[in-house]
Amino acid sequence: MSNTDGQVPAGWYADPDNTLQLRWWDGAQWTEHYAPNPRPPVAPPVPPAPQPTPTALPAQPYVDTTVYTQATAAPERPKLAADARIYNPWIWLIVVLPFLSILILPFWNPLSGLSIVQTPDGQFRAFAEPGFFASPFYFVLIAVSFLANVLVVVFAYLDHRDLLRKGVERPFHWAWSFFTFLSSGFLVYVIGRSVIVRKVAPGKGLAPIWLAIALYALSIVIGIIWASAIFSSLAGLMHNYGASGV
Incomplete structure (x- = not known):
């Protein structure tokens, strides 16, 4: 903001460096006096991004993903010799x-x-x-x-x-x-x-x-x-x- 034409009177104006605060204009130049901006600028609403339309997926056959573990069977007993005496x-x-x-x-x-x-x-x-x-x-x-x-x-x-x-x-x-x-x-x-x-x-x-x-x-x-x-x-x-x- 300049005062070359003398048309801007002294007063509080939005700080050109930070619109969230006011800065004192003495009629000729910006001073180092600041004040909160009671009316901060409101950003224009941003329209929501268009959501893609969900497409129906073809029916998939059911697949059982459960992991089944086989019970460990007892090891088979080794055979005895043919001449082993099994009676007593x-x-x-x-x-x-x-x-x-x-x-x-x-x-x-x-x-x-x-x-x-x-x-x-x-x-x-x-x-x-x-x-x-x-x-x-x-x-x-x-x-x-x-x-x-x-x-x-x-x-x-x-x-x-x-x-x-x-x-x-x-x-x-x-x-x-x-x-x-x-x-x-x-x-x-x-x-x-x-x-x-x-x-x-x-x-x-x-x-x-x-x-x-x-x-x-x-x-x-x-x-x-x-x-x-x-x-x-x-x-x-x-x-x-x-x-x-x-």
Whole structure:
């Protein structure tokens, strides 16, 4: 701003160097006096940039990007030598011991507690003593059965250790033999052991199972004969002396 023509009076005007403030014009030149500009210039609005029109994309087939990891399977057990001895005395005892009580069952007569007495009226009556089933031989059967189960667990541990020594990796664990305290539970260890041994010694390992089956068949025959003899004796007593009072 100049004052060559004398037409610009002194006053506050927008600073030509900074429009955000006012500067004093003394009528001839700019001074060093400044003041805030109460009406700063407003920039003209800028129209928004045009947005591109979205274009529809063709439908894409669904692609499953999930990464699935395959479970790591246990390594295959190495095969044993063809002449490896996979049987030992322990496995045979494990199979035989549970049937020991069946073999001595015929020596127990649960009717031994029955007695025949003559009543004052001249008749004969059969009377059962209290707890006649719990004869000493009955407790012998219970003790033999329990001891056999304990020995099955011990022999399963020895068998497991023997298989490890012979090179069988991860043999069937001996702790499964505790099922022997349940009815026929010893077969859990026998079957598990046979399956794993057959994997490392193809064509072998099933003999204990076949022996257990044979002993089961024998025990069924013995049980039937024993039960038939007991019922025959009981029927004879009832026929001779009458069932009254039994």
